[in-house]
Amino acid sequence: MTTPVVSLHPEVQADPDVVRWVLTGRTDSFTEVARSPGAALAALVRDGVLVGLAGGVGWIETTLAPGGSWRDAAATVRRAVTDHVAGTAPRELTEDDLRDLAETVLERDVAPLAGAHGGRIRIVRVAGHTVSVALDGACHGCPAARSTLQDRFQTTLRRHDPRAMVVETAGSAATAATADGVGAGAVSWLPFPRLRGRAGSRR
């Protein structure tokens, strides 16, 4: 059997039992993975190697059973994830997917930049392909920072959804789709995303 070529790499999460397989080659959502995993992934769950599966736009997370070791399991899990991805036809992003994606991108790529400028950026609303954001702190009123952030946000989103738009609104926090706008924080060399709880609880 030849392994299909899928571009992916693992990223360890705050909880070392959880590994996020980042699928940079795919721009669609894998939220379905928990409900209908590929045969190999399903077998790993059945055999008790893995105890959790979760997915999002361009990633799949696998949770190792307590007492297990990635050293032993990683190769098999990698192959199973690869098989699952290769066996799933790409589909259009839904609004939910885009919201998911926008949150991830905001936290991973945009917020650290905003933090470096001493500002905050948060998502107010997601509608269709449009993500509305609000800028606070030092960024607010600084045109340079504003366009940089918006640009960065939009370019990153467009890698997954070519039609994505990021617009700035003066909208109030009341309508925010997410309560936890991520703000100024030190950019650390190992920025483990704190997304696990959210990603796992959705479904």
Add this chain to the structure above:
Amino acid sequence: MSCHGPGEGDVATLGRTTEVALLGSPNTGKSSLFNRLTGLSAATGNYPGVTVTRSRGTARTSSGSVTVTDLPGTYSLEPASPDEDVVLDHLTGRQESETAPDALLVVMDSTTLYRSLALCAEALALGRPTAVVLTMVDELRARGGDLDVTGLSRALGVPVVETVAHRGRGLEDVRELLGEVASWPVALIAPPHDDAAQLSGWIRSVLDSARYRSPRSSVATSRIDAVLLHPVWGALVFLAVMFCFFQVIFTVAAPIQDAIQAVFDHWGEVAANTLGSGFLADFVGTALIGGVGGVLVFLPQILLLYLMISVLESVGYMSRAAFLMDRIMARSGLDGRAFVAMLSSTACAVPGIMATRTMPSSRDRIATIMSAPLMTCSARLPVYLLLISLLVPAEARLGPFSMQGAALFGMYLLGGLASLVVARVFKATLLRHGALPFYLEMPPYRLPTPRGILRAVWTPVWMFLRKVGTIILVVTAVLWVLINFPAREAETAHMDEAQAQSYVMENSFAGAAGKAVEPVFEPLGFDWRVDIGLIASFAAREVFVSTMGQVAAAEDPEDPGAALQQLTYTHGPHQGEPVFTPPTIVALMIFFAFAMQCVSTLATMRRETNSWKWPAIAVAYMFVLAYGAAWIGHEITAAVTR
């Protein structure tokens, strides 16, 4: 938790400093980084395979010092050549004298990240605490590339910092990183380094996450290469540049040499005036000033030679020269890779022989080791300069060029051709087969930094000065004793000073030795005084120059410069005729070109081939070659000039 077993991945800090190894592909800037971190002077150069041994140094960080080891560059952790063996030996702590490093600092050239990541995957799979340094980010951005360190760090799961290694930009970040070595992470999941398809998927994914945009190829580099790599123009440019260089040696260095000479002459007078005429005065006048000083005056030429070599190396010309020469080398049965070793031998055969470690084929490697000592090393330079000044008048011209410069160029050409022929002979006889495809990376041209050039010139110049101050000084002093004793005071009582000096020398211990071997070298035109110099030059080739300086100063203390020219045979069929005639000088130069007179070279050969067989063969064939070719040169020159 599975990944935090005791000892595993933890950096041992008890009792000794933490050991960090610099691991990376060739020519990624490891040694540049090492030098910046440790303040040491490891060799750097813009071609793959500069470093072939490991060197250790101490880097100070905010939280104590860390021992850093610079390693040869390697394309993978499955060694294909002896220099790559060094890397694996060090990583695994295979050599008894070594301990395996506690942590790995992977150095990646950000302009060729795809390839660097393949090695990085292997490094991460070793399961040691790891961090990454990106170099060449200046070039990456200048050529329109980009990347996001945070994204790369997240994708790799280890800390990443950006640097411009040779200029020391980003160095503080590296120091800080080294200070935190105890908390470097171990890759929890090894990248799929042993499956090509999965590995390329991993690399692409990591590059995407880092928003990597690869740089355009350098326009300047491809323009220059269009000329320099052209089969005809390239070769012509190379020869022209070399020819001009040897002109420069005479036009630029000679006046400086004269100035140094004038200083020594002045000291000689001062010494003569203050010390009178005892043994001490003679020692200072002949041994120190005439002998050691006679070698030291060639410092400007040595300096220029190293300046040229270091510019060629750091600009990126070595790989081009190797590529150009590949076709010519093919006739000798070797490839362009061997040429790098041979070109390095123009500094000294020892690093030249060491440079063969980058050659994958062991037969090619030995053939190169056997022929590299024929290349003109810097120790031969003073000998050639002295002899050429005796042979060719300084005013002689070849069109607009200095004839002396052309003669020196000819000597280098002779050495180069001889080593090609010898390599061919070895490849056709003892070392048949073993051809592997020639592969040598062509780095972009890079502007050398003044600091890098200074270091590259200063290190060998300092070694030359040290050699003059140690071995050459000692041997010259010993020779002075051997030349001046027994003192023969009774016999010389009635002679004038010059006569007395000659008499003492002729009947000295050294004189006896010179006369003992005189018959051997008689066909080449050497007299017993030349033979003394020849024997002594086995300690170091430059000693020939200092010995001739002593002889000249003893013969004619008033004008040692002219004394050599006026040296005549003291006995035999040619008695009264001058010794340094063109046939003798040509024979001497050829002898020095081909004779194996360097103990360090032999020791290096022994170590690199792991046997006494090859050094023994080298001594034998080189002596036969030197003697035979010198005799032929003597006869031809005699026929032409008669």
